[in-house]
Amino acid sequence: MIKLTIKDLRLFFKDKRSMLLSFALPIALITLFALAFGGAGQGKKDTKISMQVSDLDQTPSSASAMQVLDSLKNVELLKVPLEKAQENIKKGDQACVLIIHKGFSDSLTAGKELPLELQYDEAQEIQVGLLQQSLIPTIAMLPFNIGNPKAVMRNRFDKMVPGASDTVKQNIQHKSDGLFDAITMGEMQSDGNDNAGAGLFGGDIKMTKLVAAEKDNSLGLVQAVAGTAVMMLLFSVVGIGAGILDEKQEGTLKRLLYTPMNPIKILFGKMISANVISIFQLVVMFLFASLVFGLDIYSHLSGLIITIVATAFACSAFGVFLASFAKSRQQVQGLSTLIILVMSAIGGSMMPIFFMPAFMQKIAVISVNFWSIQSFYDIFWRNLPITSGTFLSRILVLLLIGTILNSLAVVLFRKNILKLS
Amino acid sequence: MIAIKDLKKSYNSHEALKGISFNIKEGEFYGLLGPNGAGKTTTISIMSSILTPDSGEVLINGNNIYTHPNESKRIIGVVPQEIALYNELTAEENLWFWGGLYDVPKTELKKRIDEVLTLFGLSERRKDKVSTYSGGMKRRINIAAALLHQPRIVFMDEPTVGIDPQSRNLIFEVIEKLHSNGMTIVYTTHYMEEAERFCDRIGIIDNGQIIAEGTLDELRKSSSAKETIVITFNNLNDDKVQKIQSFWKDCNHTDDKIYFYTSDLKTELSKIISQCSDAGADIHNIEIKKVNLETVFLSLTGKQLRD
Structure with a gap:
């Protein structure tokens, strides 16, 4: 029995594929998910949520406000001109922009409501929600930190008790100023992030949906369908692509080469079948989501068809490329499991990318999943028309990925697969 | 063609x-x-x-x-x-x-x-x-x-x-x-x-x-392959084998069989049988193996065809 155990252990440790799947893959995934969920390097800049700010007031007060916002631990402030910021949101590159409108300084001095507006993409409401939690207390405390809190108090009391006599108002004002002086003395030691005064001063920000979400489709549903569909499609197209290696192993490839057919047509045939199956698979998945979960696909049919075709093209090219690159089906399976899980994790198949740290969001662009899922967001959530530059640019990237991978597959097919010796 | x-x-x-x-x-x-x-x-x-x-x-x-x-x-x-x-x-x-x-x-x-x-x-x-x-x-x-x-x-x-x-x-x-x-x-x-x-x-x-x-x-x-006469004897002993090998050099002995190699079967067969009798060996069976591809291949390469 011990001999059998030792033999099995020897076989296991000699099998590189088993080693890869047992150790390297889980370690890689743990690392990846730790990075994705912000578990690594806590407190570093990369774990912050990014927020654009456009300062239209351009006064020392607005600059001070920016400084206060910039000191927030979990927010990365990006100072961007308004037009550019709005463009970034429409493209889906950023979730929101905080606009400091003209008159901010005057309002601050006069203790009036601050002209602040948060324009955002409803598709990224979770990220915006997280930002609000940090922003509201800080903005509420802006008059306290950089403005005229007594004037704010005065205005608030005027609003709260509009029918009060001047004597009553003066009395309240006097007590309030005294109370405020006492608070100021104590709060001067605070870091400014404390929300003690939030309820008193308010923290109102005008919220404006720059990109409205399609009401019929929930974000979670779009994420679940698109994310899962793309990830599973990648797994299945790799299987189709690996068919080339099966043909080589079983001798049918050699037999195909005996015929008058141009050898490269063998690869093209595989590419076309992979595309057709991919399109079919995506259609079935979205029909299922429509029938069972009520995903509204019919209002977005043209966009859906375009995205499905582009996704199928890029994913099938990935499958054929990987098969042409590898030497055996076993190698394809090992490689594909690793690559697809990594791409799915960073590309947003497993969770929305806005949950991830900024640097992970930046590297998401290297995955097919990212471009495809964002395209599905564009049509089902951001409700972009198919003529939208943002949507078309993503489709173009998918087609480009497909073209590059297919071209590489042709080169590798000639070099690796057709080499029969 | x-x-x-x-x-x-x-x-x-x-x-x-x-x-x-x-x-x-x-x-x-x-x-x-x-x-x-x-x-x-x-x-x-x-x-x-x-x-x-x-x-x-x-x-x-x-x-x-x-x-x-x-x-x-x-x-x-x-x-x-x-x-x-x-x-x-x-x-x-x-x-x-x-x-x-x-x-x-x-x-x-x-x-x-x-x-x-x-x-x-x-x-x-x-x-x-x-x-x-x-x-x-x-x-x-x-x-x-x-x-x-x-x-x-x-x-x-x-x-x-x-x-x-x-x-x-x-x-x-x-x-x-x-x-x-x-x-x-x-x-x-x-x-x-x-x-x-x-x-x-x-x-x-x-x-x-x-x-x-x-x-x-x-x-x-074209090959140097020879036909083989396989004779099985009753009561074959070393003395009889030595006598047979003294008149027919191109042969092999295993157990009760002797393999005689010849390029002229028709002429040599009767001579071999006669000399075996003279040596006192009691012939039990005679088998003739003609030249085939296997033997041709063996003579050309020194290897068995299914090696």
């Missing part, structure tokens, strides 16, 4: 073919005989244009197969050594697929599929998946798939490896029928019985070289 000129092919440092040349006439059945690893499959792969030689030339019907691959491929059918079929497709679906790659018109292809299925005795199983077939049945479909475009030349690379006697006999009958219909056949095998049965001419290949070529009779005559 086929001219092979000085083919050379190396895989890294291993020389698989060291300059092979031979010619095959139209309608001829040519056998390439050699042990595993001798270079048979490499030669067939080059002749089928799926492998490029390092040097040399292959002319099929006057066309260089590398400058005119399609002309050559259309008149060649190749039966690969492995069963190169799609297991999850039925026999009929496989035949439709493989025949379709040669642009055979649909109605004509349907007729030919019916013909080959009948020829190979598989009409009743035509709708069954190949994965459900026995090894012999798969071999039959493997050959049938190479005949659908009615090639003038067929390369058969060890087409009967690992099959049952019933399938083997059926395949032999089909091969003989194809040959009698005028098809040029190049047949590689390491089964000497098959080569002896079918081949008009045989090329013996070993270590990437044709070491002998000709008809079976020509090969027998």
Whole structure:
């Protein structure tokens, strides 16, 4: 029995594929998910949520406000001109922009409501929600930190008790100023992030949906369908692509080469079948989501068809490329499991990318999943028309990925697969 | 019909073919005989244009197969050594697929599929998946798939490896029928019985070289192979063996048998029997082994054909 155990252990440790799947893959995934969920390097800049700010007031007060916002631990402030910021949101590159409108300084001095507006993409409401939690207390405390809190108090009391006599108002004002002086003395030691005064001063920000979400489709549903569909499609197209290696192993490839057919047509045939199956698979998945979960696909049919075709093209090219690159089906399976899980994790198949740290969001662009899922967001959530530059640019990237991978597959097919010796 | 000129092919440092040349006439059945690893499959792969030689030339019907691959491929059918079929497709679906790659018109292809299925005795199983077939049945479909475009030349690379006697006999009958219909056949095998049965001419290949070529009779005559007389004795002892070996040097002794080698059986047989009697040995049985491809090959290479 011990001999059998030792033999099995020897076989296991000699099998590189088993080693890869047992150790390297889980370690890689743990690392990846730790990075994705912000578990690594806590407190570093990369774990912050990014927020654009456009300062239209351009006064020392607005600059001070920016400084206060910039000191927030979990927010990365990006100072961007308004037009550019709005463009970034429409493209889906950023979730929101905080606009400091003209008159901010005057309002601050006069203790009036601050002209602040948060324009955002409803598709990224979770990220915006997280930002609000940090922003509201800080903005509420802006008059306290950089403005005229007594004037704010005065205005608030005027609003709260509009029918009060001047004597009553003066009395309240006097007590309030005294109370405020006492608070100021104590709060001067605070870091400014404390929300003690939030309820008193308010923290109102005008919220404006720059990109409205399609009401019929929930974000979670779009994420679940698109994310899962793309990830599973990648797994299945790799299987189709690996068919080339099966043909080589079983001798049918050699037999195909005996015929008058141009050898490269063998690869093209595989590419076309992979595309057709991919399109079919995506259609079935979205029909299922429509029938069972009520995903509204019919209002977005043209966009859906375009995205499905582009996704199928890029994913099938990935499958054929990987098969042409590898030497055996076993190698394809090992490689594909690793690559697809990594791409799915960073590309947003497993969770929305806005949950991830900024640097992970930046590297998401290297995955097919990212471009495809964002395209599905564009049509089902951001409700972009198919003529939208943002949507078309993503489709173009998918087609480009497909073209590059297919071209590489042709080169590798000639070099690796057709080499029969 | 086929001219092979000085083919050379190396895989890294291993020389698989060291300059092979031979010619095959139209309608001829040519056998390439050699042990595993001798270079048979490499030669067939080059002749089928799926492998490029390092040097040399292959002319099929006057066309260089590398400058005119399609002309050559259309008149060649190749039966690969492995069963190169799609297991999850039925026999009929496989035949439709493989025949379709040669642009055979649909109605004509349907007729030919019916013909080959009948020829190979598989009409009743035509709708069954190949994965459900026995090894012999798969071999039959493997050959049938190479005949659908009615090639003038067929390369058969060890087409009967690992099959049952019933399938083997059926395949032999089909091969003989194809040959009698005028098809040029190049047949590689390491089964000497098959080569002896079918081949008009045989090329013996070993270590990437044709070491002998000709008809079976020509090969027998050209080799130094001798016929063997095997005599089994009753009560054979060392003394009798010594006496026998003293008059017949070219012999071997094992247990109760002595193997006598001779190049002139008719003259020498009676002389050997007479001298064995003179030595006092009691003959129990006499067996004569004539020169065959196996012995020819052994005399040429010093190796058994199935090594």
